[in-house]
Amino acid sequence: MGKKIKDPGLGKASSQHAKRMMNADGSFNLVHLNKPRRLSDAYHYLVNISWFHFFMLTFLVGFLINALFALIYLSIGIEEIVPSTGNILNDFLNAFFFSMQTFTTVGYGLMSPLGIASGIVSSFEAFLGLMLFAFVTGLIYGRFSKPKAAIRFSKHLILRDFNHTRALMFRLVNSRKTVMIYPKIAVTLSLSTQNNLGEYENSFYSLNLERDTINYLPTTWTIVHELDKESPFFEFSNEDLIKQHGELLVMISYYDESFNQEVHQMHSYVLNEIKLDCKFVKAYYYNDNGQMILDYKLFDTIESVKS
Structure with missing residues (x-):
């Protein structure tokens, strides 16, 4: 297994029927009771x-x-x-x-x-x-x-063969025409398991990424986590990995030239959403005039690949 990290602030307590911690839009799946109103x-x-x-x-x-x-x-x-x-x-x-x-x-x-x-x-x-x-x-x-990021995350989280091993991948794109300056991303795995006492608890892992920062992003960026010996997924087969009660918590930040300050956005993927042996269809290409075209209709498109 990969190296554990301390609780990032979400709490270690879990449940057999616990739902995802974070919704796909980046908001936390939390119900507030008896909250004082001011x-x-x-x-x-x-x-x-x-x-x-x-x-x-x-x-x-x-x-x-x-x-x-x-x-x-x-x-x-x-x-x-x-x-x-x-x-x-x-x-x-x-x-x-x-x-x-x-x-x-x-x-x-x-x-x-x-x-x-x-x-x-x-x-x-x-x-x-x-x-x-x-x-x-x-x-x-x-x-x-109000400064606000406008990042679009892919609908699919894919798992495929990659560099003599396997890799989890998802991708993102800026919904605005502005260029994302120095985007950096961090992905945390929350894995709910049952301990010796029969209680469920969360373990957290910081996933190593192929690249966690780039200089600028005018098109798409595919985030890659290789399932090597340092990965918490290394011991799982593809089928076992999908059965795990786990969630990828994604946070990306970058400098936005429209607001002249750094903005951030969060997203979440659950492991049972993984698509096996698929790859993303390239969403940008060049036209006859040599201009780069970014086609947002292709952004979520995936296709099957052979093992």
Whole structure:
């Protein structure tokens, strides 16, 4: 077996039914229970959720705020804004549309506060609208400007003959057109085994790679771990290796010229996803004009190879 390393921070405790530690997108497969909620965490939450959930939450909060102010205007009396139609639904819609105009500071001029109470409420709502628009604008800027890697990892982890031995391989590519400067990668194996007491525990190994750093990456990079005598997989046959309860934890970092700083990204492969005796189809080639072409449709393509 290869040389063990200390727990990298994931914990040695395991279970017979333990699922993968890290999801394929790099997030940890962890459920938080009884976690205290703090208002200061709201910015972090809103910056990191998906764009779809961000805009859905923004529209929902905006709708609820304006619905609440519409009810306040109805309780004051819709007559302080516009003559009542005699229908509660129509009066609510008029109050809601007035609230939207006030909240966004549009003010079409067809409706306006006619009393002191409605004037005080509308003034407060306009101030609140300005504050919330400034807050949302800051969040959008924070989401756009947040340094983030855009690395695409291959769907497949392959095991094939290589250099008179065997090798595990996967590959990656930059999803952006920018060049990755000095990318470096580290792969850690987490292997869950049963000890003499019948308990399951994790053992961690740092995998030796054919290359763990390069100067720049304009195309694809195939990561290779040879199953030599230094590898923790050396004693396993191909079939036994796939049956192991193990996971490859991948972390890559590089200098991104768009953000002018180093960024990183994580990924995970589980051993039962291994494809045997396959190889990656080359995803780049040269056209008739001598230009290098990177075809992203070929990135995940694999083909069978003979032993």
